[in-house]
Amino acid sequence: MRSHFVLIGFVLLLVPVVSAENYTVYGAVTTSRNTAVAYEPIQIQCSGSDVCDRNDGLQSMTDFSGGYRLTLDVEESDADSLLHIIVSGQASILTIDWNSSGGQEQRQQRHDIILLGDEGTSSVIGGFACGGCFLFFVFTFVMLKTFRRLLTNDGRNEFVGRRHMPIGDCPICGQKMPRYLLVRHLIVDHEIDSFEAGDIVAKHIRPQGLGWSPEDEES
DSSP states (O other), rough: HHHHHHHHHHHHSSSOOOOOEEEEEEEEEEEETTBOOOOOOOEEEEOOOOOHHHHOEEEEOOOSSSEEEEEEEOOOOGGGGGEEEETEEEEEEEEEOTTTTTSSSSEEEEEOEEOOOOGOOOHHHHHHHHHHHHHHHHHHHHHHHHHHTTTHHHHHHHTTTOOOOOEEEEEEOOOOOGGGGGGHHHHHHOOOEEEEEEEHHHHHHHHHHOOOOOHHHHH
């Protein structure tokens, strides 16, 4: 009986022990125009083999320069197996190359991905492009509005800092003059008390029913 156990143990020692190792796949994702696909999700999707079952759904994200890194669970027996890497709705086929590490301790393989068409355009880059277009249209609108304003005399005066002074007429003699001179005109030319002159001008230039009225304090 003991000899049977010894024989079984000897056979188990001869059977090679197969264990999965970390297998790093890295590279860059670019478009056909050699533009980096930044901050785009990247995922393993496949089925039908052991290596697919172990790594299906594994995902990561590209960095600003389009680089990515995936750490797979791979065994030596998985050599030459195929995995599908999905980026922006497009699939790139990865063939497991067990000897790609070149004698390094950590097994790794470079796999660059080139996306076709406009689907590889990063959403971040697209956002910057849309924002730039919006700012361009706003800038164009402001420039056109300013140009149209400069075609008028009032617009040119405002542009150089000269604002048009409103003109008013004296409530007593009807003489035309800038509004800020009306109170002075009533005091000097019509010899009216300063407080009364201020009330007269306020009533004269203020629209009916708008703002403060001297009668408000009296009431």
